[in-house]
Amino acid sequence: MAHEQFEDAVASYAIDALDPADRQAFETHLSTCAQCQAELAEMRRVVAGIGLATEPVAPPAMLKARTITYATGQSGDDRGSERAPARAVPFPQPKPVPRPSFVPWLVAAASVVIALASGLYAWSLRSRVTALEEIATAASAQADRLRKELMSLRTDSRQLYQTVSIITAPDARQVVLKGQATAAGASGRAVWSPARGIVFNAEQLPSITPDRVYQIWVIAGGKPVGVTAFRPAPNGSASLTALLPAGVTTVTAVAVTNEPGPNGSATPTMPILMIGTQ
């Protein structure tokens, strides 16, 4: 038995490329050759490595629930929990000396029993399928909920990031805003960096009717430019971060007016309710 020829075969054996005839010969050799066994163990690592290096692909979302149910619901020698098959209706005992007229009765009874048993089994299968479908639906609904939560968390995190980047910008400027006219009790603050956006906070804003919004303006190049509209919280506070319109580079003042909802107006409606000047 030439060991060298088998040495050559180890790699191919590991990757299952040996022809069937060669395979049997090799397996016989392998069972007594420690060197080939060691080499094989190394080659198997290569096989595992190629597999692990293969591009992963996310399976369909529904597969998870199906797989876990399938895997944990089955019986196995390690698990010890047999999935009980549907119980068949017991076969009636034949009478010891059946007269010919009993035989057709027995046949009829047997077919009823078989029909009952398969009916019971089908019913149990159907209810298992229904249970699985319910699990799948619940899992899919859960996946949707989690996806939405993740998206909302991502939005929150983006906003937070933007707010911090504005406040810490090297060219950040800020104004304190004071309330006037009907909003005389309101106060607020705005911090902005033209490239990154504006952070706005206010308190004690009067409540407004549902069809109206407050709108933030920046005065740039002598003209008011709308930034965004908002509605205050029930306690009169507001806190938001927004981008500045394109082309705004120098802001000399920040103002707030009351405008028709939901998006405000193209130009501010007097009176100005909050104003802060650089």
Added chain:
Amino acid sequence: MPDFSPRKDADADRQILTAVAGGSADALERLYDRYASTAYGLARRILAQPDLAEEVVQDVFAQVWREASRYDAARASVAGWIVLLTRTRAIDRLRARRARPDQDRGVEPAGVPPLTTPDRSPEQVAISSEDARSVRAALEQLPEEQRSLVDLAYYEGLTHSEIAARTGVPLGTIKTRLRTAMTTLRGALGTRAV
């Protein structure tokens, strides 16, 4: 491939597998979360048909559930186990389908017998995601004729003779070339790190 430290990765897997062995379906879910894409990607690459690949994934995790208590995760890695189980099952199915193309669920392949080995736990390997990165890099650097040979054997489950028939390259050349390729890839692995 996910980018985390191989040691933390392997330790976490070991803990999860212990919980699976203890009967925790939650732990199996976590294992699924970690490795389903790996298994499905490999199965799809081999089998192409999504429903067959899905069945392979189900079978793999079912086997992990059944055999978790018997797997020696101190000496071997969970990732390697799952990957080898996946490849074995996928190749078996592929060969069965080839032998009986009219029956998707053919169990006995006509040409090559199902993959069995004399040793008890053939799928116990020590492999890390770092190892996999090394192998992938080495694969990309193989000469083209060796690389395509590995592809044919690995992903298409072809044997020497089948490759020779497909490519027209002499049988002896194929045997040598495959051995050279695998030895090169093995060289990229270095020492085992589990």
